[in-house]
Amino acid sequence: MSKIIVVTGASSGIGALSARALARAGHTVYAGMRATTGRNAPQVEAAAAYATEHGVDLRSVELDVSSQESADAAIAAIVGEHGRLDVVVHNAGHMVLGPAEAFTPEQYAQLYDTNVIGTQRVNRAALPHLRDRRDGLLVWVSSSSVRGGTPPYLAPYFAAKAAMDSLAVSYAAEVARFGIDTAIVVPGAFTSGTNHFPNSGHPADTDVAAAYEERYAGLTDHVAGKLAEITPADADVAVVAEELARVVDLPKGK
Numbered sequence: 001m002s003k004i005i006v007v008t009g010a011s012s013g014i015g016a017l018s019a020r021a022l023a024r025a026g027h028t029v030y031a032g033m034r035a036t037t038g039r040n041a042p043q044v045e046a047a048a049a050y051a052t053e054h055g056v057d058l059r060s061v062e063l064d065v066s067s068q069e070s071a072d073a074a075i076a077a078i079v080g081e082h083g084r085l086d087v088v089v090h091n092a093g094h095m096v097l098g099p100a101e102a103f104t105p106e107q108y109a110q111l112y113d114t115n116v117i118g119t120q121r122v123n124r125a126a127l128p129h130l131r132d133r134r135d136g137l138l139v140w141v142s143s144s145s146v147r148g149g150t151p152p153y154l155a156p157y158f159a160a161k162a163a164m165d166s167l168a169v170s171y172a173a174e175v176a177r178f179g180i181d182t183a184i185v186v187p188g189a190f191t192s193g194t195n196h197f198p199n200s201g202h203p204a205d206t207d208v209a210a211a212y213e214e215r216y217a218g219l220t221d222h223v224a225g226k227l228a229e230i231t232p233a234d235a236d237v238a239v240v241a242e243e244l245a246r247v248v249d250l251p252k253g254k
């Protein structure tokens with residue numbers, strides 16, 4: 001059955017590619033954009049062009065995860081249009097690379113705000129509707145490095161993703177009784193718009209940036225394909241064990 005899906009942070013990277021793949025699979029997909037005018041206008045146009053070209057139902061919606069008002073308005077618009085919402089893909093993320101000691105508290109706060117609190121803002125808006133459906137799905141894009149360390153120079157980003165990962169597991173336990181499944185996608189590193197180099201003038205930054213680009217280029221498609229694969233048309237989330245995209249299928253406990 002065709003689902004109504006919202007993907008946060010769908011202007012680039014695996015968010016954009018996953019939204020397209022899910023639309024190709026026959027779902028109605030809302031590509032969440034931090035803005036639909038100004039900075040993200042080209043991505044909104046690209047999504048519309050893709051929808052026309054491929055004859056798929058891919059729409060853009062303004063959804064800035066740093067604003068509760070924006071999250072509320074986006075979810076209200078989707079539910080107002082379709083009377084329901086089936087799947088939320090928590091993909092919006094922010095990553096900054098640099099030596100741990102170079103990060104300011106403000107940078108830590110922003111990493112935490114986007115990667116952790118952002119999911120909470122969307123959940124506050126979306127969960128009442130998913131509960132109504134009793135067959136909803138929450139997909140969380142986590143990271144294979146939530147224990148930290150590798151690749152280096154991502155300390156506060158990994159700490160934020162670890163918090164998000166923990167939040168996802170706790171949510172899973174709480175929402176299962178409402179028929180809401182959970183999938184936690186755990187990609188390894190890949191190059192995308194989110195990899196900001198360097199964070200400081202530290203010489204290590206430049207080396208790491210170059211090594212990262214060389215090692216992880218071209219993997220975005222692969223991760224997006226896996227994400228779309230585990231966001232199925234019906235019922236349970238499949239377990240996909242892959243080197244780069246691991247999915248934890250949590251017990252339903254209904």
Ligand code: NDP
Pocket residue numbers: 008009010011012013014015032033034035040063064065066090091092093094095114118141142143144161186187188189190191192193194195
């Ligand atoms: P991209 O930078 O390509 O995508 C990040 C997306 O998040 C962009 O669409 C960006 O929008 C959006 N975003 C950032 N802040 C906000 C906000 N406040 N509100 C709404 N959207 C926002 O990166 P990736 O595709 O690499 O990242 C996608 C997810 O994958 C992230 O959660 C990331 O943590 C995770 N991940 C990435 C890995 C990697 O190596 N790249 C590895 C493991 C996990 P905008 O265009 O407006 O900036």
